[in-house]
Amino acid sequence: MSSKTIFKVAAVTLLVSQLLACDEQKNEQTSEQVAQVSQTDNSSNNTSQNTQQDAVTQFTKYNIYNKEDQAGSLSVEQSGNVYSSDMELGWNNRVVKMQEVITVDEQGYITSQTVKGVSAFGAPIDESFNQKGSIAQWQSTNEQGEEKVEGKKFYVAMDGTGVANSALLKAISNSETGKVDLLPSGQAGMIKLDSVTLDNGTEKKTVHLIGITGFGFSPDFAWYDDDYNFFATDGGGWFGVIPEGWGREHLEQLQEIQKKADNQYLKDLADKLIHTSEKPILVTNANYVDVITGKLVEGQSILVEDGRISKIASDIPAGDYTEVDANGKTLIPGLWDMHGHLSKSDGLLNMPAGVTNVRDMGNTHDNIVDIERMSENNEIMGSDVYRSGFMDRESPYAMKMGKTVDSLESAKAAVDWYAENGYPQIKTYSSMEPEWIKPLAEHIHSKGLKLSGHIPAFMTAEEAINAGFDEIQHINMIFLNFLGKNIDTRQRLRFTIPGEKAHELDLNSKEVNDFMALLKEKGTVIDPTVSVFRSLLLAEAGKVDPENAAIYEHLPVTVARNFKKAWMDIKPEERDAYNKSADAMVAMVKKLHDSGVTVVPGTDSIAGFTLHRELILYSQGGISNADVLKLATITSAEVVGNEENVGSIEEGKQADLVFIDGNPLEDMNDIRQVALVIKGQNLYKPDEIYEEIGVKPFTKSVDFEL
Structure with missing residues (x-):
């Protein structure tokens, strides 16, 4: 998506x-x-x-x-x-x-x-x-x-x-x-x-x-x-x-x-559109969010040398720098989309949105390797890429994109191939055989990789976790754990049942609390992609999708029209249940977070814009803005194992700096007001990029001279 x-x-x-x-x-x-x-x-x-x-x-x-x-x-x-x-x-x-x-x-x-x-x-x-x-x-x-x-x-x-x-x-x-x-x-x-x-x-x-x-x-x-x-x-x-x-x-x-x-x-x-500074970059008059403590650090200068933050201080002596006056804007670390399916043009949406890191959750090998290489070499505008190897079992419902396997042995061979080709994670899809999961997880872990994905059809999330799942994709899979085991989730049931019944689940019940405790005990990560599921449940023909209403007037008309479509054939008598279930999905994200379960934000939809909406939903659901920013930065970096290099604004780390015209600690809606992005030695002006692709900018970009 x-x-x-x-x-x-x-x-x-x-x-x-x-x-x-x-x-x-x-x-x-x-x-x-x-x-x-x-x-x-x-x-x-x-x-x-x-x-x-x-x-x-x-x-x-x-x-x-x-x-x-x-x-x-x-x-x-x-x-x-x-x-x-x-x-x-x-x-x-x-x-x-x-x-x-x-x-x-x-x-x-x-x-x-x-x-x-x-x-x-x-x-x-x-x-x-x-x-x-x-x-x-x-x-x-x-x-x-x-x-x-x-x-x-x-x-x-x-x-x-x-x-x-x-x-x-x-x-x-x-x-x-x-x-x-x-x-x-x-x-x-x-x-x-x-x-x-x-x-x-x-x-x-x-x-x-x-x-x-x-x-x-x-x-x-x-x-x-x-x-x-x-x-x-x-x-x-x-x-x-x-x-x-x-x-x-x-x-x-x-x-x-x-x-x-x-x-x-x-x-x-x-x-x-990529402005590369050959000189060190000095940012002055900046207020930045320390995402580890959740505090705003005011009146700072940040020096970037060779793409890394070399010094943060209240005053840094003048030198031969590319100078950027933040003029009191709020700086946050680069955002993470933990559920992308990248195309080579997605950087045109991700970078002006401040999304500097993307975990790709399924792609063709040639395409994702090209994207990774070309982004690193500035041949395309792009985020840092973290790959997941995609796998599904041969069936009439198979998603034939990565590796399609027909036996446990061929599944293990696919894991070997992904491990040899630099993939740190495997994502399995809905047709996988439940009996394969435990031995497959053991093989994946023996290679130093993690296992995530859809819960296989006819299996519960609890069973998958006990069999070795490290992470679960999509909020519907959490609800389905309580809505019946023998569900053929290869089919539409994985959408319609949560739409009809998610709102009926008591999130404070013993069975839910016990499941939360299991998730926390196992260290299971949840990638909910709640915004795209709300679009699925809420979209009505002829009405602007509420998940995209705030950006509707900013998009090219031919793009915006697509947000006035119904995705599912929801009957009038079902509408109230589906609306309530969409709200229940946001409440479940809050329940997961409050229970100490690691949640990472992802899109599985239109790049850039959907991540902003995902974070706003977390905030609206009751997660503190400081925690939301933490999930979208350092927590995501920890999940992929790269927190030593990226994910927070600290000396020695890669320069991933997003300038916000506003303060997302106070109002998460300000997350859309990106005024400048610095990644390494590259500077990106969002208004310039948006105008090039027909998008009405959300704010004026910070100016600078190279």
């Missing part, structure tokens, strides 16, 4: 990025839930549609691949100006089924569109757009609108199979300015980066790597032919799409080129 990187618009990356924004959402759908598409009546399009009778029909079927095998398919039929598409994509317990029909005019602008189906999280999809003359109207389960269009505007659906992107590129290519105005708002353009000719033995095909700008925080890249028809895309190592007749070897060829182009785009941004 990981998240990570959301709101892609190419055929599958639109969906995949939203779905992977959370490592913990649900969907269990049947074909009967998918509504059949009927084309919208539109008298203004009669002439255009009548011409389709004589048009040549073109049909293309695409294969959607995950890391190991096929995950779905996309079929596209074009007849004249009418495009029809049908997509099905599945992984873990999530299945997306969607059908789309669009009609375009001669310039590529949409005149009518219908999208119907079921989202990965269970919510129905039913969207339509229609333009008669200058009047454009759109309606979905999430929003409706009408506008008198002056000139030409291209409608952007909230959901879709991606087929509209080909029409959009044609509209952009026909534009004199190279830009197209969007409905409901915004503007799109394109970047052409590379071309390649493929040969499958019977056909040669020249395709072009094109990025669509204006839809999200960075361009969405995919491959198109000479006529801007979609051909293929790489979903950042998660999923890839290519037509039948072209094999995985062709997809891998394109992926390598696309990866280099993505890397170069991000490197150009890094060169522009």
Whole structure:
């Protein structure tokens, strides 16, 4: 939700990025839930549609691949100006089924569109757009609108199979300015980066790597032919799409080129936005939070040399320094996201949010190693990376991303591989066999690694802890310990049961207190990701997700619209229970903390912003602000075993300094007001970064001269 990187618009990356924004959402759908598409009546399009009778029909079927095998398919039929598409994509317990029909005019602008189906999280999809003359109207389960269009505007659906992107590129290519105005708002353009000719033995095909700008925080890249028809895309190592007749070897060829182009785009941004000081950095007039004592230390100067804090004093003599006047702002150590699923662009959200350290809880090996290396070398903007090796057992619900195993011996072999490749931790997923956990934990511990993850299906959290779990991911797994053992948590039940029943659990009961005592005794760490679970339970169609309401107006419109979607198909009569259960999850985090259990904050969703919300929820739940900051800094550093180098503002430690325009010890909402970030010898101005990616800054950055 990981998240990570959301709101892609190419055929599958639109969906995949939203779905992977959370490592913990649900969907269990049947074909009967998918509504059949009927084309919208539109008298203004009669002439255009009548011409389709004589048009040549073109049909293309695409294969959607995950890391190991096929995950779905996309079929596209074009007849004249009418495009029809049908997509099905599945992984873990999530299945997306969607059908789309669009009609375009001669310039590529949409005149009518219908999208119907079921989202990965269970919510129905039913969207339509229609333009008669200058009047454009759109309606979905999430929003409706009408506008008198002056000139030409291209409608952007909230959901879709991606087929509209080909029409959009044609509209952009026909534009004199190279830009197209969007409905409901915004503007799109394109970047052409590379071309390649493929040969499958019977056909040669020249395709072009094109990025669509204006839809999200960075361009969405995919491959198109000479006529801007979609051909293929790489979903950042998660999923890839290519037509039948072209094999995985062709997809891998394109992926390598696309990866280099993505890397170069991000490197150009890094060169522009990372300010590296060759001289020592002197911060003056600073008030900093000693996260170990929870106290504010006022009126200090901090000297950074060779990326480390060499001196903290009330006065440091002048010298040949890059000087930064904190002007009384509050400095805190760099924040930690202890549940990320990193993409190479996440640093554009993490660094301006003051998130300088990320524990990645599941990724492809090549991707996370690239991110780690490129971040260290300033080739991309990025946090320090701490890796977890991902593992799931082969099953219809397997999340095929890291290592998929079919026996205890193959699971142990996977552990050996991760240990040899520098992973300090293993994360297991929901399909793992309960009987494997004890011997697997012993093997993991023998290698000096830790074991964390989802509680396997048909197992309780208490059983997993006694079998050797060092850490549990997600707050729902804590509640499920009390809601029944024989639950197939590979399926949607791991979401619906806590949604329906979490609020009924007495947190002061003996069984809860006994479980808290066990967690404390075993030293078990809890990574609750409570904000993303509240989004799951609270989001309603047509309403701004309360978890993201505070940032809604700061985001690009095409991104913000996604926070007006329902994730789950929650019935009206269930709403009260789900709302109360969302609050119970915050109360459980407070119960864990008060019981002496180590809690670490993570996102599993959109980078940067979600961590701020996670910390605000902890504060609102009753944990003191000083303790919240401690959990997000030195406690997290202790959990990964690097507290000697990072996690607090102390002499000798790595310089991870976040300047807050306000005082989060008094008001945790101030955590969003990041005015400067210093990491090592690098300085980051949040307002500068946010403006580059279309985000309205939260405060003005501290200025300095190199």
